[in-house]
Amino acid sequence: MQQKLKASRSPEGVTGYGVARISSFFSKLMWSEGFTIVSSPIEHARQLWPKDYKKFCEVIEEYEKEMEKLAGRLMWLMLGSLGITKDDVKWAVGPKGESKGGCASLQLNFYPACPDPDRTMGLAAHTDSTILTILHQNNTSGLEVFQEGNGWVTVPPLPGALVVNVGDLSHILSNGSYPSVLHRAIVTRTRHRLSLVYLYGPPSE
Numbered sequence: 001m002q003q004k005l006k007a008s009r010s011p012e013g014v015t016g017y018g019v020a021r022i023s024s025f026f027s028k029l030m031w032s033e034g035f036t037i038v039s040s041p042i043e044h045a046r047q048l049w050p051k052d053y054k055k056f057c058e059v060i061e062e063y064e065k066e067m068e069k070l071a072g073r074l075m076w077l078m079l080g081s082l083g084i085t086k087d088d089v090k091w092a093v094g095p096k097g098e099s100k101g102g103c104a105s106l107q108l109n110f111y112p113a114c115p116d117p118d119r120t121m122g123l124a125a126h127t128d129s130t131i132l133t134i135l136h137q138n139n140t141s142g143l144e145v146f147q148e149g150n151g152w153v154t155v156p157p158l159p160g161a162l163v164v165n166v167g168d169l170s171h172i173l174s175n176g177s178y179p180s181v182l183h184r185a186i187v188t189r190t191r192h193r194l195s196l197v198y199l200y201g202p203p204s205e
């Protein structure tokens, strides 16, 4: 724990180690902890591993680069299917007609095994306030999405598969044709769980 606290998120900050970022909107503490990265994790990684932080930063930055490409492609597929072109959404297009880099963050979530899982929640039910979210989970189930008529449905981890969740901004942009997905993470008695979540939003200006 002492080690983790070296990378603590500061009270006014966005990045670093701490409770789930959505937890301020809920009254109950969630059975999880996380590490938030925006662009480079170097400042916190240096605190954690003063001699050995480069590899971690390289891997994270490469992952972010690939996710940005994938998220951009998915966004244009989604907009294209609605008949929206680059001419219609100037905020998403740079001067040369290229997709503008979105404002993104990477959230590393850890859910420890829980002695009394029925009385806790890993991450409370929420929608992401993103355009879309790309999620990787380790081989422990825990992610659930809410389906009208069926209730909570498990999204099983499949080797090599990524989960794409539609966020609130796509819901709004598409007038509800792409509804944002209500989801949550539950915990188990015996197995811990990890998820790696790329949250993709529009450019900040």
Ligand SMILES: O=C(O)CCC(=O)C(=O)O
Pocket (backbone or CB within 6 Å): 107, 109, 123, 128, 135, 137, 142, 143, 183, 184, 185, 194, 195, 197
């Ligand atoms: O851990 C999960 O599967 C869900 C994570 C999530 O929804 C989030 O970080 O916004």
Ligand SMILES: [Fe+2]
Pocket (backbone or CB within 6 Å): 126, 127, 128, 183
């Ligand atoms: Fe989420």
